[in-house]
Every structure is written in C-alpha cells, then in structure tokens.
Amino acid sequence: MTADDAPPTVHDDRLTAEDLLASPRGRSLVFGLALEQVESFPRTGDEEAPGVEAVVRNLRCLCPVAPTWSAVKEAMSDVVDAAVYWQPPDDDDWGTAEIGAVREILRPFAEKLVSTGLLDAWSKPLDPDDQWALAWDDKELNEVNGRHSELPAVFNCSLVPVDTVAGRPTIALADLFPPLDRDGTRLPWGLDEWLADVLTTETAYRHDFAKNPYEEVSGEWWSTPPIGLWSSTGTWPDGTPIGVELVEDDLGLERARACRLKLRPDARIAEISRPEDWAELCRRYPLDVTAQRRYVWFETTGRKGRWVIPDWSRVAEEFDGVHVGMAGYLLTAGAVIDVTEGRLGEESENIPTAGNTDDRTASVMAGWHPDATFWLNDVIDAVTEVVEWHYDGDADRWVRG
Structure with a gap:
C-alpha cells in the first residue's frame, strides 16, 4: 500500500510457490490446474470421475506439466466463480485446506506454475493508462x-x-x-x-x-x-x-x-x-x-x-x-x-x-x-x-x- 508522498513498499513482486500454497485462492488455482492433469487420464466406458482419494493418489504419482496461458486463465475463472463468503466452503475445496500434507502434494504443481513465468505480470501495480x-x-x-x-x-x-x-x-x-x-x-x-x-x-x-x-x-x-x-x-x-x-x-x-x-x-x-x-x-x-x-x-x-x-x-x-x-x-x-x-x-x-x-x-x-x-x-x-x-x-x- 503506497501513497504518492511516500516511497512504494518494495516486494519481490513475483509470486512464489509458497505464496500460492499459503493462501486459499492460491491453493485453489494450483489444485484446479493439477486436477486438469488427473482428469486427462483416459477412462473407459461408464467409469466415473475419480473421487477425492483417487485424486490424491494420482497427484502423488504425476509429474507436473507446465500449463498453457489459456489453462491458467480458465483455472483462475473457476477460482473466482467458486469464491463464497456467506456459507461453509465445499468439503472438497482444497483452497481452504491448511494441513501440511495437502500443501506438499500441491507443491510440485505450484513450482511448475511459477516457473512458467505466466504469473509474473500479476504483481504489477495499477496501470493508469489502462483502466x-x-x-x-x-x-x-x-x-x-x-x-x-x-x-x-x-x-x-x-x-x-x-x-x-x-x-x-x-x-x-x-x-x-x-x-x-x-x-x-x-x-x-x-x-x-x-x-x-x-x-x-x-x-x-x-x-x-x-x-x-x-x-x-x-x-x-x-x-x-x-x-x-x-x-x-x-x-x-x-x-x-x-x-x-x-x-x-x-x-x-x-x-x-x-x-x-x-x-x-x-x-x-x-x-x-x-x-x-x-x-x-x-x-x-x-x-x-x-x-x-x-x-x-x-x-x-x-x-x-x-x-x-x-x-x-x-x-x-x-x-x-x-x-x-x-x-x-x-x-x-x-x-x-x-x-x-x-x-x-x-x-x-x-x-x-x-x-x-x-x-x-x-x-x-x-x-x-x-x-x-x-x-x-x-x-x-x-x-x-x-x-x-x-x-x-x-x-x-x-x-x-
């Protein structure tokens, strides 16, 4: 938070994997992108989508793939759509999870997302010419x-x-x-x-x-x-x-x-x-x-x-x-x-x-x-x-x- 009469607060502006894993919306973004990889597993016939336990098991075995820009935008849209402040979070909302095990499962996916550089511009301040x-x-x-x-x-x-x-x-x-x-x-x-x-x-x-x-x-x-x-x-x-x-x-x-x-x-x-x-x-x-x-x-x-x-x-x-x-x-x-x-x-x-x-x-x-x-x-x-x-x-x- 800065005023025009004070020097701006300087952060290492780029988001880190730890930043994403420490926040509800950040975890939701990472989980959404990771889930895309799980759901890409081929299923036969009327096989149902994997449950929570199967998702966890599959995430442990996956080697994270760098997401595309369009995938990040879609995942971010899902995060915002799911944001509620007037009722308890969904039981399967990993964005609200605080336990260390969840963070560790998502960590490789968060690190891969950050390494793409797709989020680097998300830390920029307001652009007065583009409002x-x-x-x-x-x-x-x-x-x-x-x-x-x-x-x-x-x-x-x-x-x-x-x-x-x-x-x-x-x-x-x-x-x-x-x-x-x-x-x-x-x-x-x-x-x-x-x-x-x-x-x-x-x-x-x-x-x-x-x-x-x-x-x-x-x-x-x-x-x-x-x-x-x-x-x-x-x-x-x-x-x-x-x-x-x-x-x-x-x-x-x-x-x-x-x-x-x-x-x-x-x-x-x-x-x-x-x-x-x-x-x-x-x-x-x-x-x-x-x-x-x-x-x-x-x-x-x-x-x-x-x-x-x-x-x-x-x-x-x-x-x-x-x-x-x-x-x-x-x-x-x-x-x-x-x-x-x-x-x-x-x-x-x-x-x-x-x-x-x-x-x-x-x-x-x-x-x-x-x-x-x-x-x-x-x-x-x-x-x-x-x-x-x-x-x-x-x-x-x-x-x-």
Missing part, C-alpha cells in the same frame, strides 16, 4: 444485485464529440449520469452515507446480540467500498477487460459496456499486493463490524472473534483509489487476515464475544474482483473510449461487439 469501468447490460440482474451496476450506460457513442488531437471520443462524466437535481449532475460518491449506514447496522446487530448472545444472524458479507463509487479494471494482453471474465458472484452476466477512463496524473493509489497491505489499512482506519459480520464470516472461515474492515471514508483522506491486483487477490481474498492482537478501536460491552475462538482482531477481503480498483475521490477526468463486449457461449469466451 476500464464496466456497465453491465442486464436490467433484471442489476435489479437483483445492484452491486454490479456501478456505471450506468446512458449515452449514445455516435453523438459524442471527437477529440481532434487524440482522434478518440471524449466523453465528459456528465454524459454518463442523468441530472439528479436542478444544479446538474452530482456524482454518487456516498462515503459519508455509507459510513452512517454501517454504524447504524452495527448498533442494531449489537442490540440483538445483547438480547441473545448466541443468536446466529447473517449480515452483509462483502468488504468493498460502497455501491455508487466508480470502479475499474485493467485488460489481459489480448485487450479483453479482466473484469468481464473474473467476477465474484456474477449471476450469469453476459453483456458489458467498457469505458476507458482518463485519470488525473496525481491520483494517489493504495496497492493491495499482500494480506499485510489490507491489514495495514484496517489498523490505520479500523471500522468495527463484529456484530454484523460475526456469523456470516464464521460460516466461511470457521473463526469467531472481533472483525474490522477499512473505514473507506477515512481511507479517502489519504488515497484516491484502492487497487487489488491479480496477485493481491490470489494472496488475500477469502483468508482470515490477522490485523492485531487483542481489540482494536473502540471498547464496548455491546460487542458480541460469546463463543469467540480467539482474542485477536481480524478481517476478510470479500467481494473484490481480481485487478479491481475502487475510486474513493473525484480523480476521473473523462471517458476516452467505449467498447461493447458480450459473452459468446459457443466460443466460451468474451468478444467485442
């Missing part, structure tokens, strides 16, 4: 799940004036949103409203727990900034926006409008490259959500204790955008992120503690898509390019148009 906001063209799904409708597609590209210097359409932000009042367009940042809602919800849950300390009530599961902020994604080497292929909880979205953003050059970016970066945001700007996340995150992690998320209204005082890169997602998403020993932030007798598994403060990065950036402040100058994308079921890929 695309996505508008999902599916009214029914947007009504069911408003988390996907960050950018309404309300303009007609044929009517947009062309920048004669760059030769590309220049679209003002006002073209993207209908006026909300007589004064013209207002952008729906909503950080203060979001904070008020989180605090109100937390208070209500605490009152419920005070009445019944063992009540199991599920609340919101995500830890993203509020709906209504702009978000963006980069592109794969072939130009496809990463955000159309790798979407948590996508509900079958099939059409998108990608809008290329022009950012202010002085935009301050917080990079989430590793769990420690997320933990640092939580330590500096803690927002206690123990009561409302207590049961839902216990379901997915098996932990009961004090939970915090970053207070995005305060993060916005230091950073304009928060970027979770591909490596940051693999290493951080879905893991119990240790923030600090003991309590952090306010002291309150109303914070539920019954049945706690430990006395630490932790967090979960949930609901983020790989290579996603949320923009907390007004640093987007314009949209300079618009591309329509749709999912081609026959080709099993996203294509332009």
Whole structure:
C-alpha cells in the first residue's frame, strides 16, 4: 500500500510457490490446474470421475506439466466463480485446506506454475493508462444485485464529440449520469452515507446480540467500498477487460459496456499486493463490524472473534483509489487476515464475544474482483473510449461487439 508522498513498499513482486500454497485462492488455482492433469487420464466406458482419494493418489504419482496461458486463465475463472463468503466452503475445496500434507502434494504443481513465468505480470501495480469501468447490460440482474451496476450506460457513442488531437471520443462524466437535481449532475460518491449506514447496522446487530448472545444472524458479507463509487479494471494482453471474465458472484452476466477512463496524473493509489497491505489499512482506519459480520464470516472461515474492515471514508483522506491486483487477490481474498492482537478501536460491552475462538482482531477481503480498483475521490477526468463486449457461449469466451 503506497501513497504518492511516500516511497512504494518494495516486494519481490513475483509470486512464489509458497505464496500460492499459503493462501486459499492460491491453493485453489494450483489444485484446479493439477486436477486438469488427473482428469486427462483416459477412462473407459461408464467409469466415473475419480473421487477425492483417487485424486490424491494420482497427484502423488504425476509429474507436473507446465500449463498453457489459456489453462491458467480458465483455472483462475473457476477460482473466482467458486469464491463464497456467506456459507461453509465445499468439503472438497482444497483452497481452504491448511494441513501440511495437502500443501506438499500441491507443491510440485505450484513450482511448475511459477516457473512458467505466466504469473509474473500479476504483481504489477495499477496501470493508469489502462483502466476500464464496466456497465453491465442486464436490467433484471442489476435489479437483483445492484452491486454490479456501478456505471450506468446512458449515452449514445455516435453523438459524442471527437477529440481532434487524440482522434478518440471524449466523453465528459456528465454524459454518463442523468441530472439528479436542478444544479446538474452530482456524482454518487456516498462515503459519508455509507459510513452512517454501517454504524447504524452495527448498533442494531449489537442490540440483538445483547438480547441473545448466541443468536446466529447473517449480515452483509462483502468488504468493498460502497455501491455508487466508480470502479475499474485493467485488460489481459489480448485487450479483453479482466473484469468481464473474473467476477465474484456474477449471476450469469453476459453483456458489458467498457469505458476507458482518463485519470488525473496525481491520483494517489493504495496497492493491495499482500494480506499485510489490507491489514495495514484496517489498523490505520479500523471500522468495527463484529456484530454484523460475526456469523456470516464464521460460516466461511470457521473463526469467531472481533472483525474490522477499512473505514473507506477515512481511507479517502489519504488515497484516491484502492487497487487489488491479480496477485493481491490470489494472496488475500477469502483468508482470515490477522490485523492485531487483542481489540482494536473502540471498547464496548455491546460487542458480541460469546463463543469467540480467539482474542485477536481480524478481517476478510470479500467481494473484490481480481485487478479491481475502487475510486474513493473525484480523480476521473473523462471517458476516452467505449467498447461493447458480450459473452459468446459457443466460443466460451468474451468478444467485442
């Protein structure tokens, strides 16, 4: 996590085999690629796919083969599709396994994957010249799940004036949103409203727990900034926006409008490259959500204790955008992120503690898509390019148009 007025944190950016094996999403990626080799074993007649014990036995005997780029992309898509934060993981989800034996079985496959160099670029920071906001063209799904409708597609590209210097359409932000009042367009940042809602919800849950300390009530599961902020994604080497292929909880979205953003050059970016970066945001700007996340995150992690998320209204005082890169997602998403020993932030007798598994403060990065950036402040100058994308079921890929 870096600011423009401080030297960036320097990591050995390239992912290692140990990095992948230490994280739930990393293990899932390695296991998915290893399973492809097991499933490639020839079977005769009506022979069923191998069970878990047979998979383990076969993995021990296999000599790992270097995966192709397309296989890695498909396996990563499967990892994101399987990401859930509101229920217990599947029994056969190796991404959640912590025992040493599982890691050792997967280690040769992780080492082979890393040796290909296919993941080297996944550790790069945000590219300000390659940021695309996505508008999902599916009214029914947007009504069911408003988390996907960050950018309404309300303009007609044929009517947009062309920048004669760059030769590309220049679209003002006002073209993207209908006026909300007589004064013209207002952008729906909503950080203060979001904070008020989180605090109100937390208070209500605490009152419920005070009445019944063992009540199991599920609340919101995500830890993203509020709906209504702009978000963006980069592109794969072939130009496809990463955000159309790798979407948590996508509900079958099939059409998108990608809008290329022009950012202010002085935009301050917080990079989430590793769990420690997320933990640092939580330590500096803690927002206690123990009561409302207590049961839902216990379901997915098996932990009961004090939970915090970053207070995005305060993060916005230091950073304009928060970027979770591909490596940051693999290493951080879905893991119990240790923030600090003991309590952090306010002291309150109303914070539920019954049945706690430990006395630490932790967090979960949930609901983020790989290579996603949320923009907390007004640093987007314009949209300079618009591309329509749709999912081609026959080709099993996203294509332009």
